[in-house]
Amino acid sequence: MEGLVRFDPSTGESRLYRNDPDDPFSLNDNSVFHILETKNGEVWIATWANGICRYDEEHDRFIRYTHTPGDPSTITESPISYLFEDSSGFIWISSEVAGLDRLNPTTGKIEHYTHSPDRPSLNTNSLNCVWESEQGLILIGSNGGGINVYDPMQNSFVNHPISSNLPGNTVYGFLDDDSGAIWVSTNRGLARYDTTDQSTTHFGLLDGIHDPRFGRWASLKLSNGDLLFGGINGFTRVRPRHYTNETSLPVPLITCVSYRTPDDQQQYHPAKLQSLPQDHPNTILPSGVTNMQFEFTAPWYRQNKQLSFEYRLSGVDGDWIASGPIRIAYYRNLRPGSYKFEVRVANKNEIWNPVSTSFGFSIRVPFWQKWQGRLLAISIVCALVFIIVQWRIIRYRHHQRQLELKILDRTRELDSTNRLLTAKQREIEDQNQSLIQLNQTKDRLFSIFAHDIKNPFNSVLGFSELLHNKWDSLGDKEKREYIEFIHITSRAIFELLENLLYWSVSQQGKLPYHPSPIQVHHVVRPAFEIYRSIACQKSITIERSEAQDSYPLIADPQLLTMAIRNLINNAIKFTPPGGRIRIGVTPSDNGIEFFVADSGSGISQDISQSLFNGNDSNPSKPSGTGIGLILCRDIVDLHGGKIWMDPSYTDGCCIRFSIPAKTAESGPHPDSS
Template sequence: MKKITLLPYLVLLAGILLTELITISSFTDLKLIKQQAFENTCQDYKNKILNQLNANAQVLYSSAAYISSSDSITRDEWKLFQFQNKSVSELPGIQGIGFIKKIQSGQLDQFEKLIQKEGFPDFRVKPEGPREFYTSVLYIEPFSGSNLLAFGFDAFTEPVRKKAMVLAERSNAVVISDKVFLLQDSVSEKSPGTIMFVPVFKNYSSPANNNSSQYLAGWVFSPFRMNDLITGITGKWKNENLNLTIYDNEGINPGSVLFSSDSVCTTNQTNHYYSLEMPLVFNGKTWTLHFTKYQSTPDYFSFRVVAVFSAGIFMSFLLFILAINWLKMKTKSDEIFILNQELEKSNLNKDRFISVMAHDLRSPFNTLLGFTDLLYDKFEQLNQNEQKTYSKYIHNSAHSIFRLLDDLLTWARLDTGKFPFHPAKTDLSEICKTVIADYAIVAMNKKIQLETENMNVPHIVYADNMMLKTILRNLVDNAIKFSPENGIVKIRLTQAENKITISVSDRGIGMTAEEKAKLFNISTISSKPGTANEKGTGMGLILCSDLVKKHNGSIWVESVQGSGTTVSFSLPVG
């Protein structure tokens, strides 16, 4: 029967669990690496946008300083300054850069007539209508195309532009407006935009002066289409896996979208992506940048994770196979070891067998040879009684030799596993009764009384009938042999839980502790005569011990010298 073990399967299970842990760790590390790389990319885009806004602001500051430092400038001078400043050509996404003049209510007619004399006879500040003061786009470069639509427009009449212009005046800094649609766009081609404003003050030297509005000459402004601004900063958007959406102000609101990369390059959207939301703050104005990076396959199908998992599974099954081979080798090694032990035991038993035969057969053979020599040499000189006595000695010696050889052969067959073993359900009570009946005459000749206890009910065991009889015969025979005349031998059966115990007791000569220690050891086999000088082989209890062990039972001896002996053995209930 093959030895069954869980070791290879435990090795496989441990390998798979370890592979799972390492794979999860690798997957987590990969996500962290990708997340960090993604965040770095997003930060790069944010920095590029912020840097460009600062560069645009510097152009507005320089233009505002140019107007502030001049008593008056003409349209041509404004055009030349912006050309030399490369304002339009170098700034990505810019629609133009212009100046909005602040006009007091009583100066509106004079202002309009002045501009009309410059060659614009239809010029009017629009929209028309009375108000506290007016503003008008006076200069804008390039002064052509759709930019002409802004010429004369009062930006202060539009709430979004007005809010930014007021903030710029109060902060004396460049301010970006909320989301607007530029005047330059046609109705059918409107796209989200924003406008930068910076105030222009005349003769204003004290920032602490709360009456700065009286020195306000107007605003330098620059309108942007967001698509042009962002693509001008980042280059033509070609990343089909990365989406950038810019929202006006804080938070994500579909109605406040300023820019979406989908408008310039369609993103290949999948269910596997990384996303990041980060604010961009410029002079108090906040844009919300929302990045999404899509992947064609999930991270757990990436080469790194699949490679780690595959290698782990391969190693797990390799260790599984190695464990099986090791187990087979160990099993073979154990079998060889057991065979060696059995061989050593057989050699030892052979030596013991020869030793016992040499030692225990010498005495009866000497007796046998001695008396046969006497009969042969002096047969005619011996009378009938002497011949009878010598014949009896010869008979007893031959009988002792036969019993010893029979016990030795039985033990040898049992030790090598060649003794017939046919267990079946057997009633111990009936076997005890049979053995007692067999020894009734022997006990009667020695005036020994045989007593029994608990023999009236069946005591069933699963055992070999012949072996049980052999055990009981040896125990009863020894008890009678070492009991004095008029003694008592008692055979008792007891049952407790799952075992049955048989005890054979006598009130004979007993034995010493040293003699008890040698009872079941064939290497220290010894025998002594009974109370009527009965001969023994010394093999009886050794046979009994081996036969009891064959039945998964146990045997033990209790004895006090001069008070008797009790030999007991127990067997599992059948």
């Protein structure tokens, strides 16, 4: 932008005014948007980026009015889009982003008007133009918000009919003609507001408008009363004195009614529509007609393309169907019956002609839908049903006789098969019980492996890894201690595996039993010698009475040694360092009684009953201790003896078992293999 030019027509001279940053009385900004000359001859200039200014002709300078943030006494924020002086001398300043200001040139007071949802106000802060009507109302054109109306008498924005019916919501200019009507240019055409009846008429391309997209501030009233409105492709000249309001209304006319015949419906090529005469008040169509087409128009030579139509078909449409400028209607899937098609028309101002044009017709009901046809169909169906029923009765009786014979044969076969199935069922139940016992044995064996072998193996792996990684840095004493610990732990694992093996065999009833004449020290001494060193390592004192070492008996030395060894191992496991374990043999009324007593934590009464009373068929958490004691119980049972926990022993735990005297006298046990 190059600033402002002042041209003097009397001398033909012109002068350019530009903004000078060093001169506060120069033009605010070189981008000038609008110029206003007031009634008293003052010239006001609106700029794009720096507010407005007033030209002081006497001193040939500009008085600036700019926006200061936070100061409500200054004008609104730029860019300023329009300046307007009302009849009271106030200057209205519209902004493209910040609303509207009203400036009192005498006092310099400024009032601000912006959009607020809590009170009557502008509906947008983006404004284009300001104009005053003859009634003193201030009309403000906006971008996208239509027209805002300000009433100075109420000092408030009010609702007005002029803003309710516009062709477009972006308003560029206002002009009034000699009759008092207000013409409004928008982004979608021209509108005429009649202040007498408060009606609005739209004008578009079909009315002679050069282009419905008008421009800002491009409006002018000529001295002869004509109005000029400029747009992107020229301008439109309106002669309001030649304008007459349309009072007559077009009359609708149905031009063609067509239907699809039943024969056409059965063919695959496009349906042929047959026209009907228009002078028939009620035309009867053949049965089977389902598709109808109606064509209509209005013999109106003025604004014919701006007419609007509505139609409806009684019995199908509940209300009028808006067709707009389209002049054809289709209906499909019509049922037999009487119908009435109506059409009405409205002019460009959406004034509807109260008189509609109609066409009545009926679709003939086919014979099969009449009562005679339905009665005949029912009779035929009843006759067919009677014949079918009789035929089925005859067949049923024949099949019944054959079925009775088959039933006798099948009954004999079922009796024979039932006897075979019963025998098979007993056999399967016996096998199932054996499988359940085997599965329980497997589950307990796996649980014990997972529970009791994990920790010893971890110890062996830990010390062997320590020896492998630190062999050179360890002393001989430490190496011997680690190797001895690995040896002891390996022996414990071996004994555990041996116990598990014997226990799993005992659960299958196949524990090997080989009795022979032996003496007590043959089974007690080996077990004592094995665990004496292990007890010493835990600082546990282990004692054995040798008084009955030579007492003879008949037993399986390997199994009996295993039982005593498990009892000693169990005592060492649950006796704290510094404790004491005693092993002994005493004669009893029924034979020989062995015992292992310790000063450990003992075994609860519930666990002892579960271990020694045969209630271990489904242990919740089997362990090495439990399986060792259970194996002891099975070995003692195999010898015909009894094992129990001595309730009179209170210093820890004392487990006793006895071998009957008859075993030593009568020879091998009858259950030996």
